Amino acid sequence: MSNVIEIKNIIRDFKLGTEIVHVLKGIDLNIERGDYVAIMGPSGSGKSTLMNLLGCLDTPTAGNYLLNGQDVSKMSDDELADIRNKEIGFVFQTFNLLPRTTALDNVALPMVYAGASKSVRHARAAEVLDNVGLADRMDHRPNQLSGGQRQRVAVGRALVNKPSIILADEPTGNLDSKTGEEIMGLFDEIHKAGNTVIMVTHEEEIADHAHRVIRLRDGLIESDTRNR
Secondary structure: OOEEEEEEEEEEEEEEOOEEEEEEEEEEEEEEOOOEEEEEOOOOOOHHHHHHHHOOOOOOOEEEEEEOOEEOOOOOHHHHHHHHHHHEEEEEOOOOOOOOOOHHHHHHHHHHHOOOOHHHHHHHHHHHHHHOOOHHHOOOOHHHOOHHHHHHHHHHHHHOOOOOEEEEEOOOOOOOHHHHHHHHHHHHHHHHOOOEEEEEOOOHHHHOOOOEEEEEEOOEEEEEEEOO
């Protein structure tokens, strides 16, 4: 299988006053297309920083990051924004939906940035909402939806541009355990459909859904194991 992500000796430092904080201390990581990965680690281990780098929300202090063979570690902010929209689907703990906008328009939003026409956007968003089990909720706004339904809208939005990878940051963090399991079932289906899924979680039972678990400690990979 080909690698969708190749990271070589990634270092990320942050300046705090006169101090330099070394958050990531030289990470090497390859992720194959179609893999299902959980990133775990205690608070301060660097997992959120790594997630931001993987999602092209941040650039490394040193090292190289190839996403689909493109070196994104040296790209400008505009180039990164373009890559994010085309290649990466994000799912956040807090859903990050536009409150006054219907589920359909929330899902279609990344296609606005991609320049798709309204009819194409709405057709694709409707298809995706159907796939995530919300065909009957397309015209509802976030405040008319349950937490689990909101997260399904967020998952639909992540899928709409057919990205190379789905990045999920604590995707069940704001949900009760039953709804969380339903959302993880949805991620399992998304992975089975051929998507590469990478999630950050601190919950072992959520990580159990992944096929590979990467544990960080003090800015380094402590272990990298396959569940199956």
